[in-house]
Amino acid sequence: MVFVRRLGRIWHVVRSFGAYPGETEVHRGKRQIVVGYFFFGGLVRIPFAAGEFGAGTPWAGAVDVGAVLVAVVALGALRIRPDWFTWIVNAGLFFSLAEVLAATIIAGGLIPSSLVIAFGMIAVVGAVIVFDTWAALAWYLAFLLTLALAVILPGVIPPIHVVETSAANIAFTIFGVTIFVFAAMSYFVRQRDRLQTESDGILHNILPDEIARRLKASQTMIADDYASASVLFADVVDFTPMSAEMSPPELVGLLNAVFTTFDGFVSELDLEKIKTVGDAYMVAAGVPRERPDHAHAIADLALRIRDCVETTTFAGHRISVRIGINSGPVVAGIVGTHKFAYDLWGDVVNIASRMESEGVPGSIQVSPATYELIRDRYVCEPRGSVRIKGKGDMNTFILASKRGEH
Numbered sequence: 001m002v003f004v005r006r007l008g009r010i011w012h013v014v015r016s017f018g019a020y021p022g023e024t025e026v027h028r029g030k031r032q033i034v035v036g037y038f039f040f041g042g043l044v045r046i047p048f049a050a051g052e053f054g055a056g057t058p059w060a061g062a063v064d065v066g067a068v069l070v071a072v073v074a075l076g077a078l079r080i081r082p083d084w085f086t087w088i089v090n091a092g093l094f095f096s097l098a099e100v101l102a103a104t105i106i107a108g109g110l111i112p113s114s115l116v117i118a119f120g121m122i123a124v125v126g127a128v129i130v131f132d133t134w135a136a137l138a139w140y141l142a143f144l145l146t147l148a149l150a151v152i153l154p155g156v157i158p159p160i161h162v163v164e165t166s167a168a169n170i171a172f173t174i175f176g177v178t179i180f181v182f183a184a185m186s187y188f189v190r191q192r193d194r195l196q197t198e199s200d201g202i203l204h205n206i207l208p209d210e211i212a213r214r215l216k217a218s219q220t221m222i223a224d225d226y227a228s229a230s231v232l233f234a235d236v237v238d239f240t241p242m243s244a245e246m247s248p249p250e251l252v253g254l255l256n257a258v259f260t261t262f263d264g265f266v267s268e269l270d271l272e273k274i275k276t277v278g279d280a281y282m283v284a285a286g287v288p289r290e291r292p293d294h295a296h297a298i299a300d301l302a303l304r305i306r307d308c309v310e311t312t313t314f315a316g317h318r319i320s321v322r323i324g325i326n327s328g329p330v331v332a333g334i335v336g337t338h339k340f341a342y343d344l345w346g347d348v349v350n351i352a353s354r355m356e357s358e359g360v361p362g363s364i365q366v367s368p369a370t371y372e373l374i375r376d377r378y379v380c381e382p383r384g385s386v387r388i389k390g391k392g393d394m395n396t397f398i399l400a401s402k403r404g405e406h
Contacts, residue, residue, distance in 0.1 A: 014039050018078035018085055030130050033187070034089055035078065037126070042071025059106050059160045063099055070095045089130050093123040093139055097146045104150040108159025114169035117150045118177045125184045207342050208272055208288045211334065223333035229286030230298040230327040230370060231349055233356035234262070234305055237320040239279040250315070255279060257314040265304045269297050274344060280356075284344055287332040295327050295373035299399060302364045310362070324355025325399070326367040354388045355396065364399035371397045378402055 018031045045067045052061030074088050100120045107113035120143045127139040203212045214222055236242075236258070243251050255276075262281055266273045274282040283301060286294030302323045309321050328348040334340050351367055359365035360383075371380050380397040388394045 011036075011039065014075065017075055018082045020082045029191070031078075031085065033129060034085075034092070034126075035075065038071040038074045038078075038092065042068045042075075045071075057161050060103065063103055063106070067095070067099060086131075089126070093126055094142075096120065096123045096126075097142060101146050101150055101153075105153050105157055106160045109154040110150060112154075112159065112165050114165055115173045117147055118173055119180075120146050121177060122180060125181060129184060129187065207334070207340065210288050211342055215334065215340065221333070221335055223331055223335070224288065226287050226290060226330050226332060228294065228328065229284055229290075229330050229332075229344075229348070230294045230325060230373075231330065231344060231352035232283045232285075232298050232302055232323065232325050233353050234281040234283075234302075234321050234323045235356050236279040237322055237361040242317070242319075243279075254315045254317055254319075258319065261308060261312070261314070262305060265301055265308075269301055269304075271297060271301060272342075275341060282344075284330070284332070287330065287344065288342075295325075295370050296377060298325055298327075299364075299366075299370075299374050299378055302399060303401065306362070306364055320361045322356050322359040322361055323364040324352055324357070324359050324366075325364065325370045326352035326355055327370040327373055351388065351391065354391070358386055358388060360398065366397050366399050368395060368397070374399075376403075 015032050015035050017035050019028070023031075045064045049061045049064035049068065052058070052064060070092065074092055077084055077088050097120050100117045103116045104110060104113045107116075110117060124136055124140045124143055127136040200212075203216070206212075207215065211222060246254070259276055259281060262283075263273060266283055269285075272284045272287055274284050276282070283298065285291065285298040285301075291297065302325060305321065305323060309319060326348050328346075328351075330344045330346040330348050332342065332344050334342055348369075355365045355367055365383065365386075366374070366380060374380070379400040379402070381400055383396045383398050385393045386396045
C-alpha cells in the first residue's frame, strides 16, 4: 500500500509534464495518455529487463533497457519542451516498431518471437488517439513495412538468441495486444459519450427539450401553431445611459445577475425563456407545451420579477423594469440551418413588445386579451387608452397583484 501511494504521488507530478498555459481539454487528455504510456510502460519494463539479464538473455534485456531509456528521455523532453509534443510522440511510435522488429530478428522469426510483432499495432492505435485518421494510416503503412521486414530479415540475419516458443507465450502476446486495443477503444467510447452528453446539454440549454429532440431527428424546419399562448417582455429602464457609465465587464455582470435571477423564476414556473436582446428579456407560456393556465403562469412570473427588482440590488446596482404581456395565437419554431434559436412569430408578439415599450417603469402592463384571461384571479387596474404603434388606441391594464394579496 505504501508503494502504491508513493507511485500515485509520483504520477500526480509526472502527468503534468508537457502542460502549458491555455492548454485545451482535448490536448490535455491526449497528453496525459502519452505521459501515462511512457511512465507506466517504462516502469513495467524494468522488472522484465532484470528478468532477461538474470535468465542469461542479455540481448532481450537490452531491448527492455532501451524501452526504459526511451521513456525517460521522452518524459524529460516533455517536461522541458512541451512544444516538441508531436515530435516526441512520433519518436515513441517509431521506437515501438523498431523494438518489436529487433525482438523478432533476435529470436529468429515471427513464431520463435511469439508473434511479438503484434505489439507494433501500438503505433497505429497511438496515432489514432493522439493525431488523426491520416496519421494513423501512415503509421499503419509503417507497421505493414515492419511486418514485411520481420518476415524477410530473420532469413538473412542469423538469430542471436532462440527461445522455445510455447502456446503460453503466444497467448500472452495476444492478451497484451488485445488489452491495449481494448483500453484504447474504451477511451474513445468514453470521449464520445462525454462529448455527446456535453453537446446534448448545450443543445437542451438553448432549445426546449421537445424541440431539441425533433431537431436531432433531422427535422430542419420546425413551425408549430398554438391557438393560445402568452408572451412577456421585460426591459431595464434607462439602461442606455446607465451602461454608458459602466465598464464592459460591469455591464455584462449586471445583465448576468438580472437575467440569472429571472431564469430561476422561469424554471420554477415551468415557462419557456425565448431569448434576451440587449437588456430585453422575452418569455412565453403555452409553448412548446400547451397549457390552459398560460396567462396565469406568465402573470405570476411578471409579479415575481417586479417584486424582486423592487427589493434587490444586482451587482451593486438598483434597477427598474418595464413589463408587458399579451396573449393569443402564435407560431413557434426554428428556421434556418445555422445558429438555431427557438422563436415566436405573430401579431401577439408585436403587441406584447409594445405593452412593454409603452408601459410604466416599475409596472406590468397587460393587453385586453390577457386581462380577460386573468381578471378572475388577479387585480388589474385600468390604465386607459394607450396609443400602440400599428394598432392605434388600446385600453390597457396594469397588473397589480393576485386577488387576496395586499
